[in-house]
Amino acid sequence: MPVSSPSDSPFALSSEDLARLEAISEALLDPSPRRIGRLDQWGLADTYEMYAEIAGYQEVSIAMADGTLIDAALSVPRNLAPGQTCPAIVMPAPLIGIGRKAYLGMFPRWALGGYVVLAYSQRGLADSGGEIQVAGPQDVADGGEIINWLVGQDSVDPERIGFFGSSYGAGTSLLVAAKDRRVKAVAGTSAWGDLFASLYENGTRHLKAFEALVQLFGEERCSKEFRGVIEKIRNNTIDDEVREFARARSPKHQLAAFNDARTPILLTTAWHETIFSVPAVVDLFTQLQGPKSLLVQVGDHGNSELPGLFGFISKPTEMAYRWVDHHLGGSAGDGREPRFGIRSEYMHNLLSDLSHPDWAAYALPGQRFHLSGAAAGESDGQLTRDQPQPGWTRSVKATGRGTDVVVAPKLVQTGLAERLGMPHVYKTAEIDRDLAATWTTAPLEQPMRVQGDLELRVTVKPRAMDATIVAYLLDRDPATGKAAIITNAPYTLTNQQAGQATTVTFSLQPAHYVLARGRQLQLVIDTHDQFFADANSTPTTIEFSSPQGAESYLDIPLAPVD
Known part of the structure; x- marks a missing residue:
């Protein structure tokens, strides 16, 4: 796998980011004035000079039972009293070509908090040996061996071990725990709850996100099992x-273990997450019975925590x-108590x-909007609050191309722009009404908030055996x-x-x-979005309708702004 992500990858780091991480790595290995002085161009020299005074850093290879060498970095507080032990934080890498180095910016905070820190790249990733298993049973077994090695260090308190991970590292952390x-506590940012729901939503493959992840893994480093699954997903062979x-x-399928141990778990995700299923993360959070916290923010996968991974301030890492x-009893944070329950930003x-x-306390009750037929001379229907609207039909063409309305023009990057206050703009007059059906409410009489779960019912009559539709709700x-x-689905x-x-x-x-x-x-x-696999035979026609007794509606959790 290359040292950095492919330049066309939505996960690619900038050359400036990579240069900074490389300079930090060199300064950690050789904390000389010359090496640390190089960090002054990023305002980090004082941080890593202080780190060198309070902790020692070394890069190590940890041998697994099958001989595979796992690349890791270990930080241990200096000047411990004889017999003194510390809490430890283990950080499996996110899915990125630099592996564990993505966490170098967090080492000073953990060290100042009195932690032993171990960051590692999972097998097959970055400089670790072996093949990529995608947080499978072998990676979980590796996590246990990593803990065995860690508790063998004299300075580690075996009763105070926690895991932190972002994305791939979050999934690994949860499954090891x-x-x-x-593992006495877990913090997982940009986490997943159900991998199948992330790959396959309502019978539809999330093909663009899947291919982006495969590119990032590098197929040549994937296990034979994973390569077989890759081909099956590409060929739409969704079998046992x-x-x-x-x-x-x-992690959803490990609830009994989490709840039996009452493992404290912090999860974060994003409203416009395009990689992992947000409902599955919410479902996992809801069913956890131990101490738990969920943060949902503006943006897309990994947008929110990235500054924190680099050593700056971000809400996910501060919460972690x-x-x-x-x-675990350390002091890496600001001294405030963590928040339990749900913490949320609204979009933009x-x-x-x-x-x-x-x-249950967060989600507003659904307000039902009925889908009506278009008035004479109009192409668009209405979303109305009064009575069900039976008896209409509306046909669209499936041609293998969609409208300008899409989930996200770019994975991750569109969400990042949204996070910076620049949401993608759709020009609704330019939506091709031959390719899409639209329904619109009257202008809102007061500011309103959408908060919680949405449900759509519509009757679909395709002219072929298979059909894909994509629904979007716009402001x-x-x-x-x-x-x-x-939102969308x-x-x-x-x-x-x-x-x-x-x-x-x-x-x-x-x-x-x-x-x-x-x-x-x-x-x-409409009938096509580049983000999803398209099951439509083309060209064909799909008809939407609202029969008596099964009238079409959209339930929206809507209420006036307080």
């Missing part, structure tokens, strides 16, 4: 082998320091910060016709009788969004 009760591969790698301190506002004890400005995306029907109408009911991704007075909610349903 489920199998090894020596694929399901079992995902099940074994899903407090979380681990609270449960980084300064928003709401807390609720659980998802539209009627004065300009411009809109931003609130795909749905794929398979093995249907051609021409047979089927009523489908499915959830859209949960959302937390504030709409200004005068804005409109707009539902768009």
Whole structure:
């Protein structure tokens, strides 16, 4: 695997980021004035000079039972009294070509907090040997051996071991903790709950995200088992082998272990996460019975914690320091108690910060909007609050191309721009009504918030046996016709009788969004999005309808802004 991510990867670090991490690595290995002085260009010289005074750093290779060497870095506080032991934090790497080096910016904070720190690259990643297993049973076994090695160090308190990880490292951390009760606390940022739900939503493959991850793994370093699963997913062979591969790698299926041990778990995700399923993370959080916390922020995968990984301030890493301190007795955080329950930002506002004890208290009740037929001379239907609207039909063409409305023009990067206050703008007048059906509310009479779970019901009649539809909910400005995306979901029907109408009911991704007075909610349903695999035969026609007794609706958790 290359030292850095491919330049066209949505996860690629800038040359400046890589140069800074390389300079930090050199200064840690050789804390001479010359090496540390190089960090002054980033304002980090004082930080790593102080680190060198309080902790020792070394790079080590840890041999697994099968002889595989795992690349790791160890930090141990200096000047410990005889017999003195410290809490320890273990950090499996995120999925990035530099592996464990992604965490170098966090070492000073952990060291100042009195922790022994061990960061490592999972097998097959970066400079570690072996083949990539995707947080499988072998990686979990490796995690246990890493702990064995760590507790063999005189300075480690075996009763105070925690795991922190981002993305791939979050999944690894959770799965190791489920199998090894020596792990007393976990903080996982950009975590996943159910790998299958992340790959396959409502019968639809998340193909673009999947291929981006495969590119990042590097197929040549993947295990034979994983390479077989890659080909099956590409070929839409979603069989028991694929399901079992995902099940074994899903923290959701380790709930009994988490709850029996009452493992303290902190999870973070993003509203417009395009890699891992947000509902699955919420579901995992909801079913945990031990101490737990969930942070959901503006943006996409990895956007929020990245500054914290580099040693700056980010909400996910600050929460992680407090979380681990609270449960292991260190002092890496700011001394405040961690927050339990749910902490949330609403979209496009980084300064928003709401807390609720659980998802039931957080989610607003759904308000039902009925999908109506288009009025005479109009192409768009209405979303109305009054009565069900039966009896209409609306046809769209499936041509293998979609409208300009998509989940995200770019994985990760679109969410990052959104996080910086620049959401992608859709021009709703330019939506091709031959390719998509739209329904719109009247302008809102007061500011409103969308907060929680959404559900769509619509009757679909494809002219072929298989069909894919994609639903989007937009925040539209009627004065300009411009809109931003609130949420989305795909749905794929398979093995249907051609021409047979089927009523489908499915959830859209949960959302937390504030709409200004005068804005409109707009539902768009089309047949293609580059983000998802497309099951439609093309060209063909798909008909939407609202039969009596199964009228179409969209439930939106909507309430006035307080």
